Amino acid sequence: MPDKIARCLICNEEFTKEELGHASCCPKCGNSGLPANPKEDVSIKINWHELRILTIWANNWAVRIKDETKTQPQLTIACIARRIQKQHPDKTPLTLAGEIEQIKKETDFKITETNIDDKPNKIAGEFNA
Numbered sequence: 001m002p003d004k005i006a007r008c009l010i011c012n013e014e015f016t017k018e019e020l021g022h023a024s025c026c027p028k029c030g031n032s033g034l035p036a037n038p039k040e041d042v043s044i045k046i047n048w049h050e051l052r053i054l055t056i057w058a059n060n061w062a063v064r065i066k067d068e069t070k071t072q073p074q075l076t077i078a079c080i081a082r083r084i085q086k087q088h089p090d091k092t093p094l095t096l097a098g099e100i101e102q103i104k105k106e107t108d109f110k111i112t113e114t115n116i117d118d119k120p121n122k123i124a125g126e127f128n129a
């Protein structure tokens with residue numbers, strides 16, 4: 001079985017060199033952002049709070065630059081956070097949008113207005129990433 005050389009950061013699909021061919025975007029979802037090399041996966045020791053800080057700040061930056069690039073930075077961060085969150089579903093959500101979703105599920109508390117965009121998480125669900 002040929003080695004997978006690329007993983008889309010949005011749909012999480014992995015591709016061999018042959019499957020990619022001369023593609024300039026993800027063959028599955030059309031993401032034009034740089035893919036990850038699955039061979040570069042690592043395990044690291046990090047505190048969940050530290051990871052939340054990094055994720056929240058990355059999302060804030062993605063929101064700021066979302067109109068300046070076609071690489072869907074907000075969706076990319078949401079998909080990465082979702083994949084990490086699935087490894088520890090019992091932990092506090094990694095994004096503020098995820099935290100709001102959790103509050104909505106666990107309480108009768110109604111959030112009628114927020115400046116936190118939770119759409120990327122909903123879009124990410126379409127790819128089952």
Ligand SMILES: [Zn+2]
Pocket residue numbers: 008009010011012013026027028029030031
């Ligand atoms: Zn993709």
